[in-house]
Amino acid sequence: MKLRNLFSAGRALALAGLLAGPAARAQQPRELPQLPRPLTLPQALQVAQDNYPALRSRQAALRAAQADVRTNRATFLPQVTAQAQMLNATVNQVRGAYVPGVVPSESGSVKATGPDGRTNFSSLGALVIEWPAVTFGRYRADESRSQAAVSAAQADLDQARFEYQAQVADAYLMALAGEKAVALQRANLARALALATVIKAGTRSGIRPGIDSATANAEVARARLQVLAARQQARAQRTRLAGLLGQPTQEVQLDSMAFYTHLPQTAAGPPAGDTARANNPLLRAYSQRIALSDAQTKLYTANKRPSLNLLASTWGRGSGVHDATDDKGNFVIDSSPGAGLPFKAYDYMAGATLTWRLTELVHSGRAAQAQRIRTEQARADYDQQALQLATQLQNARLQVELAQQTALAAPAQLAAARQAYTAARARYDAGLDNLLVLTQATEVLNRAETDQALATNNLWRAVLLQGAASGSLGGLLGQL
Incomplete structure (x- = not known):
C-alpha cells in the first residue's frame, strides 16, 4: 500500500514538473557566455x-x-481618417437642440405627423485629411x-x-x-x-x-x-x-x-x-x-x-428616407437594406482653420x-x-x-x-x-x-x- 502511494506521488510530481517546466524556463535569466580564460x-x-x-x-x-x-x-504629418458606418435606426425626430454625448444622433428627418416606431437603414462613408501646416x-x-x-x-x-x-x-x-x-x-x-x-x-x-x-x-x-x-x-x-x-x-x-x-x-x-x-x-x-x-x-x-490647420474631407451618405413626401407631408420611408445602404449623396469640403x-x-x-x-x-x-x-x-x-x-x-x-x-x-x-x-x-x-x-x-x-x-x-x- 505504501509503495503504491509512493508511485502515485511520483507520478504527480512528474506531472507537476512537466506543467511547470515552460513557466520555469520562461523565468530563467538569459544565458551568459563563458568568460575568456585568461581574462585581460x-x-x-x-x-x-x-x-x-x-x-x-x-x-x-x-x-x-x-x-x-x-x-x-x-x-x-497629415492625419488621414477613414470612416464607414451602417445603421438601422428609428426615424423619430423632434425639433430642438440637445447636448451630444450619451444620447446618439438620430437617423431620419422631422415628420409632419407624430412620431412612430418605424426604422430604416442608413450608411455613411467619409475620408478626412487634416494637417497642421503652420x-x-x-x-x-x-x-x-x-x-x-x-x-x-x-x-x-x-x-x-x-x-x-x-x-x-x-x-x-x-x-x-x-x-x-x-x-x-x-x-x-x-x-x-x-x-x-x-x-x-x-x-x-x-x-x-x-x-x-x-x-x-x-x-x-x-x-x-x-x-x-x-x-x-x-x-x-x-x-x-x-x-x-x-x-x-x-x-x-x-x-x-x-x-x-x-x-x-x-x-x-x-x-x-x-x-x-x-x-x-x-x-x-x-x-x-x-x-x-x-x-x-x-x-x-x-x-x-x-496653429493653422488645413482640412479636406469627402463623404457620401445613403438613407431609406426618400426625398419625396406623401399627401400628408411625411417623408416616404423604405425600411429595406437595399434602399438605405447605397450612397445617394456625395459631398466634399476644403479649408483652413486658425486656432x-x-x-x-x-x-x-x-x-x-x-x-x-x-x-x-x-x-x-x-x-x-x-x-x-x-x-x-x-x-x-x-x-x-x-x-x-x-x-x-x-x-x-x-x-x-x-x-x-x-x-x-x-x-x-x-x-x-x-x-x-x-x-x-x-x-x-x-x-x-x-x-x-x-x-x-x-x-x-x-x-x-x-x-x-x-x-x-x-x-x-x-x-x-
Missing part, C-alpha cells in the same frame, strides 16, 4: 559593458528616446526637445559606462593584487619548507639543536596560514570582479602578472578649463540635462502661439517660468559636480605623486632585504648565527616583497583614479 582587462571591460543589467537599462532608455523622436515627427515654431521646438532628450540619454549611457569601467578596472587591479599576494606567500612557504628540510636533516645528524627544528616547523605553519589568508582575500576579490562582470557564479582566471613587470607612465594630467569639462562624461551628462531643460522651456513658450487658445498664454507662460527654475537647478548641479571633480582630480594627482615615489623607493628596500636574507642564510648555514636572526631576515624579505607588489599596484590604481577624475581611461588602457 580590456576583455573584462567589454564583458561588463555587454552583460551588466544597469548598462543594458541605459541602452534601452536611449533607444526609447530615439523612438520618441520618430513618434513626435509623426504627430506633425505651427509657428511649435514643431521645431518639439523636434529640438526630442533631440535633446536623445542627447541626454546618450550622455547618461556614456556616464554610466565610464563609471562602471572605472569600477571594473579597480576590481581587476584588486584581484591582481590578491593573486600576487598568493604567489608571494607561496614563495615564502617554499622558503620555509626548504629551510625546514635542511634544519631537520641537521637536527637528525646532531649538527643543529632540536629547538631549531621546532622553530622551523612553527614558521612553516605560519607560512601556510598566510597562504590560506591570501587565498581567501584573492577569492573575495575575484568574486567581486565576477559580480561586476554580471557573472558572479563563474570562476575568473586573470590574464597574468604583467602589471608587476613595469611601472605605469604618469601623465602631467588632463587639460584644464572648458576642455577638461567638455571631455568628462559626468559633466557632459549634467550639461545635456541643462540643454534638455532649455529645450523644454522653448517648447512651453511655443505652445503660446496659434489660438488664449488661455494657453497663461498656462504655458507659468509652465515656462517653472521650467526656467528647473534649468537654474540643473546649472547649480553642474557647478557642484564640476567642483567635486576638480577636488577629486587634485587629490588624484597627489595620490599619483605619492604612489610613484613609493614605487620608485620600494626596489631599494627589496634589494636590501634580499641581501640581508642571503647573508643571514649563509651565516646560519656556516653556524655563525642562530635561527632567530634568519627568521627575522625571512620576515623582512617577505614584507619587502609584499611592499614592492603593493607599491606597484597602488601606482596603477592611482593612475586609474586620476583617469576616473579627469574623465578618460586612455592613460591607463593605452599602456596595456
Whole structure:
C-alpha cells in the first residue's frame, strides 16, 4: 500500500514538473557566455559593458528616446481618417437642440405627423485629411526637445559606462593584487619548507639543536596560514570582479602578472578649463540635462502661439428616407437594406482653420517660468559636480605623486632585504648565527616583497583614479 502511494506521488510530481517546466524556463535569466580564460582587462571591460543589467537599462532608455523622436515627427504629418458606418435606426425626430454625448444622433428627418416606431437603414462613408501646416515654431521646438532628450540619454549611457569601467578596472587591479599576494606567500612557504628540510636533516645528524627544528616547523605553519589568508582575500576579490562582470557564479582566471613587470607612465594630467569639462562624461551628462531643460522651456513658450490647420474631407451618405413626401407631408420611408445602404449623396469640403487658445498664454507662460527654475537647478548641479571633480582630480594627482615615489623607493628596500636574507642564510648555514636572526631576515624579505607588489599596484590604481577624475581611461588602457 505504501509503495503504491509512493508511485502515485511520483507520478504527480512528474506531472507537476512537466506543467511547470515552460513557466520555469520562461523565468530563467538569459544565458551568459563563458568568460575568456585568461581574462585581460580590456576583455573584462567589454564583458561588463555587454552583460551588466544597469548598462543594458541605459541602452534601452536611449533607444526609447530615439523612438520618441520618430513618434513626435509623426504627430506633425497629415492625419488621414477613414470612416464607414451602417445603421438601422428609428426615424423619430423632434425639433430642438440637445447636448451630444450619451444620447446618439438620430437617423431620419422631422415628420409632419407624430412620431412612430418605424426604422430604416442608413450608411455613411467619409475620408478626412487634416494637417497642421503652420505651427509657428511649435514643431521645431518639439523636434529640438526630442533631440535633446536623445542627447541626454546618450550622455547618461556614456556616464554610466565610464563609471562602471572605472569600477571594473579597480576590481581587476584588486584581484591582481590578491593573486600576487598568493604567489608571494607561496614563495615564502617554499622558503620555509626548504629551510625546514635542511634544519631537520641537521637536527637528525646532531649538527643543529632540536629547538631549531621546532622553530622551523612553527614558521612553516605560519607560512601556510598566510597562504590560506591570501587565498581567501584573492577569492573575495575575484568574486567581486565576477559580480561586476554580471557573472558572479563563474570562476575568473586573470590574464597574468604583467602589471608587476613595469611601472605605469604618469601623465602631467588632463587639460584644464572648458576642455577638461567638455571631455568628462559626468559633466557632459549634467550639461545635456541643462540643454534638455532649455529645450523644454522653448517648447512651453511655443505652445503660446496659434496653429493653422488645413482640412479636406469627402463623404457620401445613403438613407431609406426618400426625398419625396406623401399627401400628408411625411417623408416616404423604405425600411429595406437595399434602399438605405447605397450612397445617394456625395459631398466634399476644403479649408483652413486658425486656432489660438488664449488661455494657453497663461498656462504655458507659468509652465515656462517653472521650467526656467528647473534649468537654474540643473546649472547649480553642474557647478557642484564640476567642483567635486576638480577636488577629486587634485587629490588624484597627489595620490599619483605619492604612489610613484613609493614605487620608485620600494626596489631599494627589496634589494636590501634580499641581501640581508642571503647573508643571514649563509651565516646560519656556516653556524655563525642562530635561527632567530634568519627568521627575522625571512620576515623582512617577505614584507619587502609584499611592499614592492603593493607599491606597484597602488601606482596603477592611482593612475586609474586620476583617469576616473579627469574623465578618460586612455592613460591607463593605452599602456596595456
